Amino acid sequence: MATMKDIAKIAGVSLGTVSHVLNGTAGVREPVRRRVLEAVRSARYQPSQLARGLRRVQTNVIGMIIPDITNPFFPAVVRGAEDLAFSNGYRLILCNTDNDHSKELAHLNELRTYLPAGLIVIPSTFSDLTNQAESYREVGTGVVCIDRLPKDWDGDTVTGDNQAGAYQATRHLIQMGHKHLATITGPLHLTNAQERLNGFREAMEESKLQLAPEYVQEATFDKQGGASKAALLLRLIPRPTAIFAGNDMIAFGVLAAIREAGLRCPQDVSVIGFDDLELAELTNPALSSVSQSGYQLGSTAASILLERIRGYAGPAKHIIQETSLKLRDSVASPSPGIPVKRTATGNRRASKR
Amino acid sequence: MATMKDIAKIAGVSLGTVSHVLNGTAGVREPVRRRVLEAVRSARYQPSQLARGLRRVQTNVIGMIIPDITNPFFPAVVRGAEDLAFSNGYRLILCNTDNDHSKELAHLNELRTYLPAGLIVIPSTFSDLTNQAESYREVGTGVVCIDRLPKDWDGDTVTGDNQAGAYQATRHLIQMGHKHLATITGPLHLTNAQERLNGFREAMEESKLQLAPEYVQEATFDKQGGASKAALLLRLIPRPTAIFAGNDMIAFGVLAAIREAGLRCPQDVSVIGFDDLELAELTNPALSSVSQSGYQLGSTAASILLERIRGYAGPAKHIIQETSLKLRDSVASPSPGIPVKRTATGNRRASKR
DNA sequence: GTCTTCTTTTGAAAGCTTTCAAAATTGAGT
DNA sequence: ACTCAATTTTGAAAGCTTTCAAAAGAAGAC
Numbered sequence: 001m002a003t004m005k006d007i008a009k010i011a012g013v014s015l016g017t018v019s020h021v022l023n024g025t026a027g028v029r030e031p032v033r034r035r036v037l038e039a040v041r042s043a044r045y046q047p048s049q050l051a052r053g054l055r056r057v058q059t060n061v062i063g064m065i066i067p068d069i070t071n072p073f074f075p076a077v078v079r080g081a082e083d084l085a086f087s088n089g090y091r092l093i094l095c096n097t098d099n100d101h102s103k104e105l106a107h108l109n110e111l112r113t114y115l116p117a118g119l120i121v122i123p124s125t126f127s128d129l130t131n132q133a134e135s136y137r138e139v140g141t142g143v144v145c146i147d148r149l150p151k152d153w154d155g156d157t158v159t160g161d162n163q164a165g166a167y168q169a170t171r172h173l174i175q176m177g178h179k180h181l182a183t184i185t186g187p188l189h190l191t192n193a194q195e196r197l198n199g200f201r202e203a204m205e206e207s208k209l210q211l212a213p214e215y216v217q218e219a220t221f222d223k224q225g226g227a228s229k230a231a232l233l234l235r236l237i238p239r240p241t242a243i244f245a246g247n248d249m250i251a252f253g254v255l256a257a258i259r260e261a262g263l264r265c266p267q268d269v270s271v272i273g274f275d276d277l278e279l280a281e282l283t284n285p286a287l288s289s290v291s292q293s294g295y296q297l298g299s300t301a302a303s304i305l306l307e308r309i310r311g312y313a314g315p316a317k318h319i320i321q322e323t324s325l326k327l328r329d330s331v332a333s334p335s336p337g338i339p340v341k342r343t344a345t346g347n348r349r350a351s352k353r
Numbered sequence: 354m355a356t357m358k359d360i361a362k363i364a365g366v367s368l369g370t371v372s373h374v375l376n377g378t379a380g381v382r383e384p385v386r387r388r389v390l391e392a393v394r395s396a397r398y399q400p401s402q403l404a405r406g407l408r409r410v411q412t413n414v415i416g417m418i419i420p421d422i423t424n425p426f427f428p429a430v431v432r433g434a435e436d437l438a439f440s441n442g443y444r445l446i447l448c449n450t451d452n453d454h455s456k457e458l459a460h461l462n463e464l465r466t467y468l469p470a471g472l473i474v475i476p477s478t479f480s481d482l483t484n485q486a487e488s489y490r491e492v493g494t495g496v497v498c499i500d501r502l503p504k505d506w507d508g509d510t511v512t513g514d515n516q517a518g519a520y521q522a523t524r525h526l527i528q529m530g531h532k533h534l535a536t537i538t539g540p541l542h543l544t545n546a547q548e549r550l551n552g553f554r555e556a557m558e559e560s561k562l563q564l565a566p567e568y569v570q571e572a573t574f575d576k577q578g579g580a581s582k583a584a585l586l587l588r589l590i591p592r593p594t595a596i597f598a599g600n601d602m603i604a605f606g607v608l609a610a611i612r613e614a615g616l617r618c619p620q621d622v623s624v625i626g627f628d629d630l631e632l633a634e635l636t637n638p639a640l641s642s643v644s645q646s647g648y649q650l651g652s653t654a655a656s657i658l659l660e661r662i663r664g665y666a667g668p669a670k671h672i673i674q675e676t677s678l679k680l681r682d683s684v685a686s687p688s689p690g691i692p693v694k695r696t697a698t699g700n701r702r703a704s705k706r
Numbered sequence: 707g708t709c710t711t712c713t714t715t716t717g718a719a720a721g722c723t724t725t726c727a728a729a730a731t732t733g734a735g736t
Numbered sequence: 737a738c739t740c741a742a743t744t745t746t747g748a749a750a751g752c753t754t755t756c757a758a759a760a761g762a763a764g765a766c
Binding site: 003004005015016019020023025029047048050051052053054055056 | 721726
């Protein structure tokens with residue numbers, strides 16, 4: 001591979017001049033400039049990102065740390081970040097943590113030695129990001145946190161409007177006539193799961209609807225978790241007529257559990273999810289869901305990072321993306337025909353808890 | 354950040370010795386070794402991957418080029434590669450091409466300047482990878498091609514057994530009693546789509562079943578493509594009683610089109626997909642599909658790459674992963690009740706083609 | 707104690723860029 | 737033509753590691 005030295009020789013100039021032409025770091029007389037450019041072309045020269053990074057103490061790499069690319073919500077986030085990064089000359093190093101904070105730590109430590117221009121992180125559970133990011137910031141490397149936040153985080157953030165989205169979804173269920181609502185939340189040590197629960201509660205309180213503790217179930221953010229907690233909810237008396245799921249994966253599990261229990265969605269139980277994954281329209285019934293753009297989450301994070309890279313040193317930005325309710329076929333009014341009301345038996349059973 | 358020089362000073366040895374301790378490149382007396390290691394620990398030293406890569410003409414980075422992380426089949430592939438890479442000290446730079454060979458070329462060119470230890474590529478359509486990889490191989494950088502192959506590729510490969518999988522699926526449909534089979538293939542300039550079509554044809558021929566050209570439709574590998582071509586197939590007379598889809602996304606489209614046409618799956622039309630995405634079990638009916646492990650595709654590719662990195666210089670490896678048929682609820686025997694036979698009208702219409 | 711032979715350790719070069727101070731060149735003004 | 741100021745260009749250093757030849761040290765044989 002041709003090096004800068006080769007170019008300098010071909011063009012008959014010094015190393016410094018080649019660098020200046022390439023980076024526009026100093027005025028170079030036109031004919032010289034042309035000669036250099038021509039040499040670059042003829043030799044198919046491309047500057048070594050390694051040497052460049054070493055000298056500049058900063059590479060064109062952005063570290064992206066996420067729990068698991070295999071989780072259907074994240075690919076869009078990554079893609080959004082990659083697109084913006086790519087079009088600005090940056091590349092993404094992708095790291096999966098599996099929500100394991102020690103793995104996250106390993107990535108954080110190793111990534112540092114690549115001198116990345118910045119980091120985009122979806123923190124793992126119990127993440128130590130707040131402390132770790134300190135050392136990045138010290139050397140001027142931006143770290144933006146997305147989707148959910150680690151404890152005490154005070155840097156840049158991009159998140160969905162979880163509370164508002166959940167509120168909106170719950171409100172819709174209530175307006176459809178539901179009175180017995182339940183929710184299956186994500187892991188409540190995750191801020192996004194918390195906020196969604198808050199939104200749910202807010203709507204419930206606003207409508208003065210009772211919410212017994214057993215109607216709030218915490219699960220992992222996956223189908224498995226949704227299914228098992230839904231099975232549990234469906235056995236409660238009175239049986240909830242609507243379930244707000246902490247995310248779509250949970251909702252898919254709920255859908256499965258409803259079928260499993262011999263019930264129908266939406267006739268017997270309405271369901272709303274969160275995230276509006278592409279697959280939401282594939283299920284039967286198609287899932288109503290709170291839509292938030294993962295792509296935008298990623299691209300916005302990248303754009304904040306780019307600002308930081310270009311020198312913005314202002315206060316931390318906290319961007320909250322709007323959500324919107326995407327209505328499909330998984331919600332209906334509670335059927336008045338065979339309402340599962342408090343029966344004598346039901347009461348008795350319920351009072352056992 | 355501490356550098357090697359600092360460590361050398363703390364431990365009271367020379368730079369070279371530190372390097373030898375860290376890399377085991379030369380015997381170092383135990384007490385010295387311990388002193389160095391202790392210094393490394395106390396200073397939290399981590400070697401600069403950049404300087405190291407620059408000097409060694411090889412970094413701990415693996416370039417991974419795929420069409421689009423947003424396509425549900427690829428995350429597992431990436432994850433498989435990342436896991437194996439990570440556990441061996443390598444990191445992944447992720448590049449999306451959107452199947453655009455010029456974008457692929459851009460990535461290929463830029464990636465070179467990072468001196469990656471290797472490349473894992475799912476080639477874009479009309480990929481020029483065969484030529485491009487030449488320059489990588491010249492400097493001893495391995496390139497392994499997965500899922501589908503570019504023209505004239507003669508390097509390492511890992512692919513699913515597309516033909517066998519398709520054959521198996523088609524055979525199953527035939528055994529269930531179907532005689533009017535159709536297929537919606539992926540883009541036929543992709544080797545995997547071709548092979549799947551071959552498998553389909555093989556099974557048809559084996560059973561001496563007729564296959565009129567209009568029962569083979571080519572589509573893009575997505576829901577959209579599947580839906581529109583399925584709509585077309587469902588209007589043919591005789592109407593196919595079973596459709597083999599080139600991948601699951603196409604199959605999802607088929608499912609939608611069937612519903613759209615007022616028909617039922619599997620009673621009226623059976624469907625089998627390919628890939629066995631996680632979502633296949635979420636649809637209604639749950640989709641039967643040819644299962645191939647994306648994760649394994651990725652991890653196997655990474656392991657071949659690691660062998661190359663470690664010096665294996667033998668002939669190209671061509672690994673073909675087994676597929677298996679995953680039966681769910683989208684296939685049934687053709688209903689004998691109301692078979693769509695060649696009617697007089699049907700014949701006339703059909704003969705118009 | 708000296709010599710030889712290994713084994714350890716060292717010092718410097720090399721890898722490719724950017725950057726800064728210094729040198730060279732240009733152009734305007736007189 | 738000559739000076740001065742401004743603009744271009746150069747050369748060398750620096751960034752952090754690995755590696756190779758050479759120097760230093762240890763150990764064994766005599």
